[in-house]
Amino acid sequence: MTARPTTIRELRDSGWESRSVKEEIRTNAISRIASGQPLFTGVVGYDDTVLPQVENALLAGHDIIFLGERGQAKTRVIRSLTGLLDEWMPIVAGSEINDDPYRPVSKHAIDLVAEHGDDTPIAWVHRDNRYGEKLATPDTSIADLIGEVDPIKVAEGRYLSDELTLHYGLVPRTNRGIFAVNELPDLAERIQVGLLNVLEERDIQVRGYQIRLPLDLLLVASANPEDYTNRGRMITPLKDRFGSQIRTHYPLEVETELVIMEQESRSWPARRLGGHPDGPSVDVKVPSYLGEVIATVSHLARSSSHVNQRSGVSVRMSVTNLEAVAANALRRGLRAGETSAVARVDDLDAMAASSGGKIEIESLDDSGGGAVFDHLVRGAVLTVYKERVAPETTRAVVQAFEEGAVADTGEDVPSAQLAALVDSVPALRVPVEALTEGDQSVPAVAAAVAFVLEGLHLSKRLNKDTSAGGWAHRSTYRAR
Numbered sequence: 001m002t003a004r005p006t007t008i009r010e011l012r013d014s015g016w017e018s019r020s021v022k023e024e025i026r027t028n029a030i031s032r033i034a035s036g037q038p039l040f041t042g043v044v045g046y047d048d049t050v051l052p053q054v055e056n057a058l059l060a061g062h063d064i065i066f067l068g069e070r071g072q073a074k075t076r077v078i079r080s081l082t083g084l085l086d087e088w089m090p091i092v093a094g095s096e097i098n099d100d101p102y103r104p105v106s107k108h109a110i111d112l113v114a115e116h117g118d119d120t121p122i123a124w125v126h127r128d129n130r131y132g133e134k135l136a137t138p139d140t141s142i143a144d145l146i147g148e149v150d151p152i153k154v155a156e157g158r159y160l161s162d163e164l165t166l167h168y169g170l171v172p173r174t175n176r177g178i179f180a181v182n183e184l185p186d187l188a189e190r191i192q193v194g195l196l197n198v199l200e201e202r203d204i205q206v207r208g209y210q211i212r213l214p215l216d217l218l219l220v221a222s223a224n225p226e227d228y229t230n231r232g233r234m235i236t237p238l239k240d241r242f243g244s245q246i247r248t249h250y251p252l253e254v255e256t257e258l259v260i261m262e263q264e265s266r267s268w269p270a271r272r273l274g275g276h277p278d279g280p281s282v283d284v285k286v287p288s289y290l291g292e293v294i295a296t297v298s299h300l301a302r303s304s305s306h307v308n309q310r311s312g313v314s315v316r317m318s319v320t321n322l323e324a325v326a327a328n329a330l331r332r333g334l335r336a337g338e339t340s341a342v343a344r345v346d347d348l349d350a351m352a353a354s355s356g357g358k359i360e361i362e363s364l365d366d367s368g369g370g371a372v373f374d375h376l377v378r379g380a381v382l383t384v385y386k387e388r389v390a391p392e393t394t395r396a397v398v399q400a401f402e403e404g405a406v407a408d409t410g411e412d413v414p415s416a417q418l419a420a421l422v423d424s425v426p427a428l429r430v431p432v433e434a435l436t437e438g439d440q441s442v443p444a445v446a447a448a449v450a451f452v453l454e455g456l457h458l459s460k461r462l463n464k465d466t467s468a469g470g471w472a473h474r475s476t477y478r479a480r
Helices: 008-013 021-035 050-060 074-084 107-119 151-155 189-193 236-241 254-264 288-302 315-336 345-355 366-388 395-402 415-419 426-436 442-458
Strands: 064-067 088-092 122-126 131-135 147-149 166-168 177-182 217-223 244-247 270-274 281-285 340-342 407-410 463-469 472-478
Touching: 008 107, 021 050, 021 074, 021 217, 050 074, 050 244, 064 074, 074 131, 074 177, 074 217, 088 107, 189 236, 254 288, 254 315, 281 315, 288 315, 288 345, 288 366, 288 442, 315 340, 315 345, 340 442, 345 366, 345 407, 345 442, 345 472, 366 442, 395 426, 395 442, 407 415, 407 442, 415 442, 426 442, 442 463, 442 472
Parallel strands: 064 217, 064 244, 131 177, 177 217, 281 340
Antiparallel strands: 088 122, 147 166, 270 281, 407 472, 463 472
16 A cells, blocks of 8 residues: 555556546456456356356446346346456545546545645545445435435534535445445335436436536446335336346256355355364265255256246255255264264255245145145155166166065164165165265265165155154155
C-alpha cells in the first residue's frame, strides 16, 4: 500500500487511467479468455452451457439477470464476478461512493478536489470491497437501495437542501463496482421502479432533491423462472432493461453431480469423525458406487411426475444426503466399536431426514410422500447396480442362495459378519472385488456385499424380509 500513489498528482504521474467498471471487467475477461484461464472457480457443469453466455454478456457490457431454480449456483456465479475486477482501485479519500479521482460526482469529493486540486488525497479499495449484495425482501425500501435524508446530519445543523445530509443506500455505495439483487421478484413493484434509472440512465435520484448522481456499476440479479411461491413478480420495464437473461440448470449428468458433491460436502470421500480428540473417532468413507446412488436419487427426482418440478430439486439435497449417509455410518461405527466405517446401502435410510425440506412431493397424504421417496431410492440403487455389477458375475451367487444360503444385513450387523459371507458364499467375491476397487478392508467388503444383495433383491432375483429390531432394521435375504 505504501508504494501506491497517495494523491491525484502521483496517480496521474503513475500513468493510471480511469475506465468504467464494465470496461474493466471486459478487459480482464478478454485477457483470461485469450490465455485459456477460467473466468470462474468452483462452478461445475456450466462450461458448455451457462458460462459461454456469461462471457458473451460481459464482453458486450450487459447487465445480467440469472433465471433458475434453487440450488443452481446463481449466487456463486454472481459473487465470482469480483475476480474480474482490478485488484485495487483508487478513490477520493473519504468518499462514501468510491468517487473516481479524475471524475468525482459526490459533493464531498467535488469540494475536496476543488480545494486541494492535484494534492487531493486518494485511498485504495480492494476488489472484494467493490461488491454489494441485497437479498430482496418485501420490506426492502428505496432508502435501503438508493438513499434517504440522514436526520442526524440535519440535527448537526446542515440544511435539508444540502447534499451532505444524504445517507447513501447500497446501490450508490457500490459505485464503480458490482451490485447484485438476489430473488429480484421479491422486491415490491414500487421498489423495482427505483432501479429503472440505474439500469438505463445510470443514475439515481433521491426524493426531495434536484440531484442526479451518475453511477458506474454492473447490476446483476437472480430470480426463479416461475413464481412457484406466489411472492411477487418482476415488472416488465425492469426485465427489458437487463441486457442479458441467462438460464441456469441442474447438473446434466450424474458424474457432474458427483463432482459438486465432492467439492461441497464435508464428508466425502473420507474423513476422521468423532468427538473430543482424546475420545473415540471413526474413519468414515462413502464408496463411489454409493455416491452415485445418492446423486442418482436427485436425478430421478428431477424427472419424476410425483415431484413438484417448479420448486426444483436442489443440488444441496445431494450434498446433505451424502453428509447424512456418512453421519449414519459414523453412528453405526461408534455403536459397533469399530475404528473404520464404510457407508452401506442400509445407511441410505438416513436420507429421509436430509431430503425432507428439499423436495416437494405431490401426494394426497403424508404417507404417499414417504412411499414416493422410497421408490426413488430403490430406483437409484437398481440403476447403479445394473451399471456397476455385470449380470454374469452374480449367477453363481443366486445359485448359492437357491441351494440354501441365507444372509442377514442391517445397521446392527457387524462388518466382520457381513464380510464373512464372501467365505461362505465364494461366488460373492467377484462382484465384491469389482465394487471395492482394491480396498479389501473388512468394512469396504461388508458394504459391497450389502450392495450386491440389495441389487439382486431389486432385480427380483432374491427375496428380502425386513423386520425392526432394537435401534436398527434387520433384513434377511434368501432364494425366491
